[in-house]
Amino acid sequence: MRTFFKLGFVRGLLGQVLGTLLGMGLVTGMRAAFGYSPLWLAEPAWVIGGLLGTVGFMVGVGALTDWAKWAGGLATPMHHGAPAGQPEWTRYFAVDLSHKVIGVQYTVWGIFVLLVGGLLAGLFRVELLQPGMQYFTTDRYNTMISAHGIIMIAAILLGVGGMINYLVPLMIGASDMAFPRLNAFGFWINVPASLLLITAMFVGGWDTGWTAYPPNSLRTALGGPLFFLGFYTIGISSIVGGLNLLVTVFTMRPPSMNLFRMPIFVWAAVGTSILQLLATQLVGLAMLMLIVERSLGMGFFTPVLNEAAKALNSPPGDPVLFQHLFWFYSHPAVYVFVLPGLGIISELLPVFARKPLFGYKWIALSSIGIAFLGFLVWAHHMFTSGMSNYLRLPFMYATLIIAVPTGVKFFSWLGTLWGGKLTYPTPMLFVLGAISVFLLGGLTGPPAATITTDLYLHDTYWVVGHFHQTFFGGFMFPFFAAMYYWFPKVTGRKYNEALGKLHFWLMVAGFWVMSLGQIWAGLRGMRRRIADYDPALGVQNIQIGITVAAFVIAFSILIALYNFIVSARSAEVAERNPWRSRSPEWQIPSPIPEHSYAAPLAVVGEPYDYGLPGSVYVRMELAGAGD
Amino acid sequence: MKHFLTVTVLVVISTFLVSAGIDSLELLPQNASVQGLTVDWLFGLHFKLIAFLFSLVIVIMLYAVVVFRRRAGDDGEGTHFHGNGTLELVWTVVPSIIVVFFGYIGTTTLISVTAAQPDEVAIEAVSRQWVWSFNYPDDGFSSEELYLPVGQPIRFDLKAMDVIHAFWVPEFRVKSDAVPGRTNVLRITPNRIGEYKLVCAELCGTRHAYMMAPVKVVSREAYSAWVAQKVAEEAAKNTPEARGAALYINQGCKGCHSLDGSKIVGPTWKGLYGSPQAHTDGTTAIADEEYLYNSIVNPNLQVVAGYPANVMPQNYGELLTADNINNIIAYIKTLK
Numbered sequence: 007m008r009t010f011f012k013l014g015f016v017r018g019l020l021g022q023v024l025g026t027l028l029g030m031g032l033v034t035g036m037r038a039a040f041g042y043s044p045l046w047l048a049e050p051a052w053v054i055g056g057l058l059g060t061v062g063f064m065v066g067v068g069a070l071t072d073w074a075k076w077a078g079g080l081a082t083p084m085h086h087g088a089p090a091g092q093p094e095w096t097r098y099f100a101v102d103l104s105h106k107v108i109g110v111q112y113t114v115w116g117i118f119v120l121l122v123g124g125l126l127a128g129l130f131r132v133e134l135l136q137p138g139m140q141y142f143t144t145d146r147y148n149t150m151i152s153a154h155g156i157i158m159i160a161a162i163l164l165g166v167g168g169m170i171n172y173l174v175p176l177m178i179g180a181s182d183m184a185f186p187r188l189n190a191f192g193f194w195i196n197v198p199a200s201l202l203l204i205t206a207m208f209v210g211g212w213d214t215g216w217t218a219y220p221p222n223s224l225r226t227a228l229g230g231p232l233f234f235l236g237f238y239t240i241g242i243s244s245i246v247g248g249l250n251l252l253v254t255v256f257t258m259r260p261p262s263m264n265l266f267r268m269p270i271f272v273w274a275a276v277g278t279s280i281l282q283l284l285a286t287q288l289v290g291l292a293m294l295m296l297i298v299e300r301s302l303g304m305g306f307f308t309p310v311l312n313e314a315a316k317a318l319n320s321p322p323g324d325p326v327l328f329q330h331l332f333w334f335y336s337h338p339a340v341y342v343f344v345l346p347g348l349g350i351i352s353e354l355l356p357v358f359a360r361k362p363l364f365g366y367k368w369i370a371l372s373s374i375g376i377a378f379l380g381f382l383v384w385a386h387h388m389f390t391s392g393m394s395n396y397l398r399l400p401f402m403y404a405t406l407i408i409a410v411p412t413g414v415k416f417f418s419w420l421g422t423l424w425g426g427k428l429t430y431p432t433p434m435l436f437v438l439g440a441i442s443v444f445l446l447g448g449l450t451g452p453p454a455a456t457i458t459t460d461l462y463l464h465d466t467y468w469v470v471g472h473f474h475q476t477f478f479g480g481f482m483f484p485f486f487a488a489m490y491y492w493f494p495k496v497t498g499r500k501y502n503e504a505l506g507k508l509h510f511w512l513m514v515a516g517f518w519v520m521s522l523g524q525i526w527a528g529l530r531g532m533r534r535r536i537a538d539y540d541p542a543l544g545v546q547n548i549q550i551g552i553t554v555a556a557f558v559i560a561f562s563i564l565i566a567l568y569n570f571i572v573s574a575r576s577a578e579v580a581e582r583n584p585w586r587s588r589s590p591e592w593q594i595p596s597p598i599p600e601h602s603y604a605a606p607l608a609v610v611g612e613p614y615d616y617g618l619p620g621s622v623y624v625r626m627e628l629a630g631a632g633d
Numbered sequence: 634m635k636h637f638l639t640v641t642v643l644v645v646i647s648t649f650l651v652s653a654g655i656d657s658l659e660l661l662p663q664n665a666s667v668q669g670l671t672v673d674w675l676f677g678l679h680f681k682l683i684a685f686l687f688s689l690v691i692v693i694m695l696y697a698v699v700v701f702r703r704r705a706g707d708d709g710e711g712t713h714f715h716g717n718g719t720l721e722l723v724w725t726v727v728p729s730i731i732v733v734f735f736g737y738i739g740t741t742t743l744i745s746v747t748a749a750q751p752d753e754v755a756i757e758a759v760s761r762q763w764v765w766s767f768n769y770p771d772d773g774f775s776s777e778e779l780y781l782p783v784g785q786p787i788r789f790d791l792k793a794m795d796v797i798h799a800f801w802v803p804e805f806r807v808k809s810d811a812v813p814g815r816t817n818v819l820r821i822t823p824n825r826i827g828e829y830k831l832v833c834a835e836l837c838g839t840r841h842a843y844m845m846a847p848v849k850v851v852s853r854e855a856y857s858a859w860v861a862q863k864v865a866e867e868a869a870k871n872t873p874e875a876r877g878a879a880l881y882i883n884q885g886c887k888g889c890h891s892l893d894g895s896k897i898v899g900p901t902w903k904g905l906y907g908s909p910q911a912h913t914d915g916t917t918a919i920a921d922e923e924y925l926y927n928s929i930v931n932p933n934l935q936v937v938a939g940y941p942a943n944v945m946p947q948n949y950g951e952l953l954t955a956d957n958i959n960n961i962i963a964y965i966k967t968l969k
Contacts, residue, residue: 148836221813308813309815322814326812361713362714362715362716364715390809392817395744403733406732407729413728417720423694423698424693424701425701425711425712426711427703428697429703438694449686449687453676456736458675458739459676462803464808465801529661531662533833536841538842617710
């Protein structure tokens with residue numbers, strides 16, 4: 007019990023509750039002091055409560071402690087290992103500065119958030135089994151699809167953070183990330199943010215989708231502002247995480263590791279981090295503007311003056327302005343999600359093909375190319391918003407051109423497979439599954455890119471199918487490939503291969519059925535985000551297929567979690583380098599010791615020279631190695 | 634070389650099979666507009682490219698998975714090569730050309746489906762949470778149903794009175810958002826007589842899924858007869874009560890207020906006049922003419938208990954003349 011209340015996580019939760027109550031009390035107290043009536047107004051109380059609750063969590067968990075000490079001129083020596091006097095496992099529930107612990111924290115919290123988002127999907131998929139409303143009101147349904155969107159995005163960002171934080175310092179031989187305290191802050195801020203998003207569903211919900219388009223988002227229920235605040239807070243994590251990674255990669259590599267000798271995943275992480283650092287700020291701004299417009303009546307996005315805006319004499323706003331601010335982040339966000347996953351594919355293929363990565367430089371530069379082009383295509387989400395043709399056409403060309411660097415990746419992967427000695431353990435299966443699924447996403451993109459056909463496809467299930475393909479192919483499948491691949495390194499244990507393969511076959515079959523069903527329903531004319539559909543559309547059988555397939559996917563993921571949990575506790579001890587990888591993290595013991603590398607790495611070869619006799623990638627002195 | 638020949642043959646076969654498979658499914662609903670012909674043609678082109686690229690990647694991948702698998706007992710490494718500059722250049726340049734070609738096709742088709750027609754007729758489509766209404770400015774009436782004469786180019790002027798909606802009839806193919814504060818234009822020339830459904834394609838709140846309106850494409854003769862009938866009805870609407878009934882529809886009151894006593898979003902109008910109303914702030918009042926007038930122009934002043942505030946637009950005092958507000962009140966008085 008003592009240990010329980012000493013956990014940073016528990017203290018953070020208490021801090022969040024106290025902060026929320028304090029914020030609510032502050033608003034109500036001020037209203038009382040100024041003699042306003044009624045004393046209790048739910049929206050400002052919850053907004054200020056949500057804000058102070060987030061601060062309360064960060065104070066409670068201890069993410070701000072070292073900075074507060076710095077302000078007071080106190081020393082803060084780096085602490086390694088569990089909190090003083092506590093068992094080893096407690097460090098995963100506390101602010102810990104090791105990137106390996108933070109990587110695990112990101113991943114585990116990410117999987118928890120993923121389960122919440124998946125549960126929502128399961129619930130509304132059941133509602134869609136037949137026309138008419140059976141189990142939920144339309145408001146509840148709209149809240150669930152909105153929450154599914156933003157919660158899954160949070161889950162993906164957490165998964166990306168997990169892979170990048172754990173792997174990049176190991177791959178470049180760095181002792182840790184450049185700013186360990188900022189790194190811990192970047193993880194922990196996600197916890198109160200996720201809780202805000204979940205709370206938002208229960209205080210009225212919101213019916214705007216995750217896109218929060220005004221004026222609808224200005225009129226939606228109380229869940230709206232809590233959702234804006236949660237979204238904003240998750241954005242802070244992206245910004246500090248991106249900054250931290252770029253500094254780490256550009257200042258902490260060994261001198262002998264030039265950019266074109268980095269493991270290819272590091273390139274993908276750099277591309278993702280550039281986008282996170284530079285684009286997230288705009289969506290954060292847009293969310294703040296929504297909160298301010300709702301609370302204070304500043305007319306940023308409302309064209310028709312309301313009473314409050316009139317009182318402030320503010321000029322009428324423009325709803326389309328919000329869409330520009332929103333998509334300037336939210337399109338690049340797609341590449342934030344998929345670049346690391348595509349990096350995992352490129353990273354794993356050479357290991358399982360036993361030959362060099364085909365066209366290393368082309369793949370590396372295509373990640374950067376995609377990152378930069380990603381900034382120039384945002385308005386393709388607004389092709390039907392009423393923009394003139396002169397504005398729409400350049401965005402169409404920019405969007406189509408992204409197919410070129412993406413194609414380079416596909417063809418280079420095929421080139422890597424060609425002439426290899428391929429084996430198919432679970433991680434390789436997930437890599438091949440990822441290629442097939444991401445290919446679907448690549449092929450359903452161009453019809454939505456050419457405006458003429460997009461005028462039909464926009465806001466239909468085609469789009470739903472398209473982005474689930476890109477997220478599953480670009481994130482979910484590669485994420486599970488990475489989970490199985492590095493599982494022996496992280497835990498020092500073997501996972502169950504048979505269960506891993508069962509997971510793969512269920513998930514890949516389930517996904518293909520679900521996805522082709524969504525594409526088909528969209529072509530039949532099914533709009534997205536509708537709680538109920540017209541039986542005359544003739545899509546009910548397709549909807550049944552999608553729902554069944556979604557449950558197969560969910561079941562397969564539960565198998566994976568069972569596999570991970572049971573294997574981590576009791577399975578056979580794994581060898582140091584079961585995949586015969588050349589990458590430096592596989593040359594040290596599993597699980598990795600607290601100080602990963604005893605001495606700096608010296609890069610003496612190419613990273614992927616499989617099949618070249620006698621060559622190695624790095625030389626090092628092993629930390630605490632017995633052999 | 635043997636590999637490349639086999640793969641080429643397999644890719645060609647697969648392309649034809651996938652393409653034939655796509656064609657055999659009736660993927661899109663029946664087209665019913667001139668613009669849709671262009672859209673469907675471009676869909677056809679996309680589907681062919683999809684069939685080819687799908688086959689190219691999947692066939693090569695599966696071929697490699699089978700042919701280059703590690704055989705039992707083989708412990709060696711793969712063929713050692715780092716890439717091929719010429720190949721990389723080819724698969725950068727050729728896709729670039731295809732992409733620019735599709736961009737060019739996208740440009741010309743977009744210009745053609747958005748082009749103004751010399752003899753087009755304007756119809757105003759007005760969207761509100763969660764109803765559509767249609768104003769026919771040439772003939773001076775409005776309607777809840779969208780009647781269109783076959784073969785006549787139409788210019789829809791799209792208006793939104795509260796949040797963003799989107800105008801979409803799948804059979805007409807093209808869609809556009811209706812954005813508050815601006816008038817978006819969508820051009821459609823219906824070319825097939827029939828009955829369709831207009832739906833809202835932008836999430837607009839609680840009843841978004843049900844925001845639909847009937848669309849009837851009819852012969853020019855039938856259209857003229859319908860217009861004549863609507864004009865006659867319009868002429869008969871010269872009493873305040875009748876004008877109020879029309880406002881109930883085309884100002885969107887019916888989206889939230891029922892006439893049959895059922896509760897939608899706002900209070901029903903049935904038996905409203907003269908009845909006592911309890912408010913969320915605890916006060917009560919009799920719904921007389923002055924009360925109804927105030928409730929229309931300043932709905933948050935007295936919110937009826939059991940109903941949310943901030944749902945009804947605050948600007949009906951600007952949208953409606955005082956006469957029209959009185960017409961609506963006259964209409965409410967008839968609803969016993």
